[in-house]
Amino acid sequence: MGTLLEVADLSVRFGGVVALDRVSFQVEQGQVVALIGPNGAGKTTLFNVITRVYRPSQGTVLVDGRSVLAIRPHNVVRHGLARTFQNVALFRSMTVLDNVLVGDHTHTKSGWLQASVPLPGAVAAESAARKRALEMIDFVGMRMHADRPVATLPFGVQKRVELARALVSKPRLLLLDEPAGGISHEEVDAMARLLRRVHTELGVTMLLVEHHMNFVMGISDRVVVLDFGKKIAEGSPAEVQRNPAVIEAYLGAA
Amino acid sequence: MQEFLQLVLSGIATGGIYASLALALVLIYNAMGLVNFAQGEMAMLATFVGYALITRGMSFWIAFPVTLVLAFGGGIVIQRVVIKPVEKAPVLTLVIITLGLATLVNGLAGFIWGYLPRTFPSPFSSDSVDLGGVFVSYRDVGVIAVTGVVLLCVYLLLQHTTVGLTLRAAAHHPEASRLLGVHVSWMLALGWGLASAVGAVSGMMVAPVLFLEPNMMQTIIIYAFAAAVLGGIESPLGAVVGGLIVGVTINLAGAYLPGVGGDLQLAVGLAIIIVVLILKPNGLFGQAAVRRV
Numbered sequence: 204m205g206t207l208l209e210v211a212d213l214s215v216r217f218g219g220v221v222a223l224d225r226v227s228f229q230v231e232q233g234q235v236v237a238l239i240g241p242n243g244a245g246k247t248t249l250f251n252v253i254t255r256v257y258r259p260s261q262g263t264v265l266v267d268g269r270s271v272l273a274i275r276p277h278n279v280v281r282h283g284l285a286r287t288f289q290n291v292a293l294f295r296s297m298t299v300l301d302n303v304l305v306g307d308h309t310h311t312k313s314g315w316l317q318a319s320v321p322l323p324g325a326v327a328a329e330s331a332a333r334k335r336a337l338e339m340i341d342f343v344g345m346r347m348h349a350d351r352p353v354a355t356l357p358f359g360v361q362k363r364v365e366l367a368r369a370l371v372s373k374p375r376l377l378l379l380d381e382p383a384g385g386i387s388h389e390e391v392d393a394m395a396r397l398l399r400r401v402h403t404e405l406g407v408t409m410l411l412v413e414h415h416m417n418f419v420m421g422i423s424d425r426v427v428v429l430d431f432g433k434k435i436a437e438g439s440p441a442e443v444q445r446n447p448a449v450i451e452a453y454l455g456a457a
Numbered sequence: 458m459q460e461f462l463q464l465v466l467s468g469i470a471t472g473g474i475y476a477s478l479a480l481a482l483v484l485i486y487n488a489m490g491l492v493n494f495a496q497g498e499m500a501m502l503a504t505f506v507g508y509a510l511i512t513r514g515m516s517f518w519i520a521f522p523v524t525l526v527l528a529f530g531g532g533i534v535i536q537r538v539v540i541k542p543v544e545k546a547p548v549l550t551l552v553i554i555t556l557g558l559a560t561l562v563n564g565l566a567g568f569i570w571g572y573l574p575r576t577f578p579s580p581f582s583s584d585s586v587d588l589g590g591v592f593v594s595y596r597d598v599g600v601i602a603v604t605g606v607v608l609l610c611v612y613l614l615l616q617h618t619t620v621g622l623t624l625r626a627a628a629h630h631p632e633a634s635r636l637l638g639v640h641v642s643w644m645l646a647l648g649w650g651l652a653s654a655v656g657a658v659s660g661m662m663v664a665p666v667l668f669l670e671p672n673m674m675q676t677i678i679i680y681a682f683a684a685a686v687l688g689g690i691e692s693p694l695g696a697v698v699g700g701l702i703v704g705v706t707i708n709l710a711g712a713y714l715p716g717v718g719g720d721l722q723l724a725v726g727l728a729i730i731i732v733v734l735i736l737k738p739n740g741l742f743g744q745a746a747v748r749r750v
Binding site: 254256276277278279280281285286288292293294295296297301304305306308309325329332354368372 | 619622629633636637744
């Protein structure tokens with residue numbers, strides 16, 4: 204057990220707007236950590252820094268002791284990081300299977316020439332990739348939709364497909380941006396059960412952004428609270444719920 | 458009836474040529490969301506390169522694949538040198554850049570080879586074969602076969618290989634692809650190379666009919682636009698089907714509609730663009746753009 208993700212003294216400014224203000228926290232290996240806070244608190248900005256979409260104005264992000272800022276964006280996945288998006292960023296015209304295969308392609312270690320000419324080695328690699336992709340689609344319970352174009356599927360199903368696509372790269376750290384956002388009550392419960400299985404069966408460490416408080420409190424080991432770009436609280440779900448600063452941020456001054 | 462079948466078949470042959478160039482347009486449209494106005498001129502330049510190889514004694518069937526490989530490399534170089542530095546510029550800027558590129562390539566070809574039309578050797582005999590009363594020229598059959606094989610190869614590459622999969626992914630959703638480990642920038646370059654090679658096929662196939670000169674592709678590109686718009690500008694399959702429909706329609710219109718022969722055929726191509734954009738803006742195979750906000 205060690206520290207998998209270490210965010211230290213991280214600030215992000217967009218012009219005069221301070222989106223993140225000297226935020227520090229850690230995610231230990233094997234933990235499920237939730238990042239909560241009112242809208243505009245900087246949660247998604249933080250995800251975007253970790254996955255190299257934005258550059259921070261100051262501070263560091265270490266994954267397994269290595270700075271992600273030194274990693275080129277398309278190599279982030281090779282360092283064991285995967286994420287899902289708030290509004291689902293799937294390849295809409297492609298099938299569920301093809302979507303998950305894109306997530307897997309970093310495992311298929313052939314060069315692009317090999318990958319474009321159907322030589323025996325490449326064919327074997329491709330069928331192994333299909334097998335891994337189908338297993339992951341099975342894991343999220345979407346086997347019956349494997350050959351359907353993503354655009355034809357309901358939003359809740361798309362969320363699971365995106366999860367499968369992220370998981371197939373065998374990440375050590377999975378970033379989930381509102382996994383329970385925009386789906387029905389029953390789907391929220393099912394998603395919580397699924398994420399618990401991701402944690403226990405696949406051993407994936409998770410950092411998640413979520414507004415759905417029951418969901419957060421039921422699944423997380425630790426909760427980090429942001430408000431206006433600053434960390435205002437951190438602790439177990441029970442501790443955070445009792446914290447006066449958190450209550451004030453959510454409900455306004457009493 | 459026999460004349461009709463003959464017209465349809467030669468329409469399919471020219472349609473295959475339009476389809477190749479339309480597919481090139483669609484590949485770039487998918488990669489960067491804009492029409493590459495230089496596509497026809499790039500195809501013309503590639504055809505001149507093929508011409509240079511053939512006049513230096515290379516046989517057509519060796520010069521053809523060599524030209525495609527050179528066009529592929531040239532497309533990648535153009536993307537890296539001209540397009541990549543302005544990748545994040547507004548679409549209008551990029552459109553102006555492709556228009557500038559078209560003028561530049563046209564002028565370059567004129568500077569090197571001049572504007573006198575040259576005969577381009579046809580790889581197919583000009584004889585016809587009699588199929589139950591329908592006379593089919595070997596040229597038409599040959600063009601259909603060549604464009605058919607090329608389009609099939611592109612289809613297999615895009616739909617059944619890992620490179621094709623990541624190429625489509627990168628074009629579709631660059632940000633998500635990057636996060637999944639796709640080297641998006643190089644995939645876009647690969648898309649340009651592929652488009653350039655497919656476009657070169659149309660140039661090499663049309664040059665024996667039209668005479669080779671720097672402005673050779675300027676009518677062809679209009680038909681290719683019509684084909685791409687008709688098929689749905691984002692759909693590779695649509696580009697091919699659109700190309701065939703445009704080829705056959707123009708051939709039939711030229712023969713049966715009084716006064717449409719010759720130069721007025723181009724007006725049919727433009728009319729197709731306008732009618733499709735009014736009646737079915739997403740084309741035959743296109744999907745309406747839906748955005749979650």
